[in-house]
Amino acid sequence: METNAEKAHDTWLAAARTLLRTLSFRHIVGLIICSVGCVLLLGSLVEQIMSANPKMHRALLGGATAAAATALGTLPILFAQNFSRRTFDCFLGFGAGVMLGATAFSLVIPAIAAAKAAGSGSWEASLM
Numbered sequence: 001m002e003t004n005a006e007k008a009h010d011t012w013l014a015a016a017r018t019l020l021r022t023l024s025f026r027h028i029v030g031l032i033i034c035s036v037g038c039v040l041l042l043g044s045l046v047e048q049i050m051s052a053n054p055k056m057h058r059a060l061l062g063g064a065t066a067a068a069a070t071a072l073g074t075l076p077i078l079f080a081q082n083f084s085r086r087t088f089d090c091f092l093g094f095g096a097g098v099m100l101g102a103t104a105f106s107l108v109i110p111a112i113a114a115a116k117a118a119g120s121g122s123w124e125a126s127l128m
Helices: 004-022 025-050 054-079 085-117 122-127
Strands: none
Touching (some): 025 054
C-alpha cells in the first residue's frame, strides 16, 4: 500500500514528465539559459553586497532589478506557441515606443538642459 508521500511523489513525477513532453527543445534550452543567468546574477549580487561598497550596492541593485524585469518580461514570449502577424507587429511597436521614450527622457532632455546651462539659447541647445 502506498503512503501519501509516495502518492505525492508519483503525482509530481507524472506532472514533470507531462511538462517535459509538452515543452519543445527551444523552451528547455531557454529555461536552462535563464536559470543559469539567474544563478550567476544572484551569485554576483551576493558577492558585491558582501564587499560593502555603497555605490556598487546601489548600482548593482538597480541593474539587478532591470535584469530581473527583463527576464520576467520574456517568460510570456517563451511559453507562447504562435503569434499572429498583427500581435507580433504590436509587440515590436510597443518595444520601439519604449526605446524612443527612454531615449527622449534619459538622453535628449538632459542634453538640452546641459547645453542651456553652458550658455546656449533654446534653439542652439536643441540643435546641438
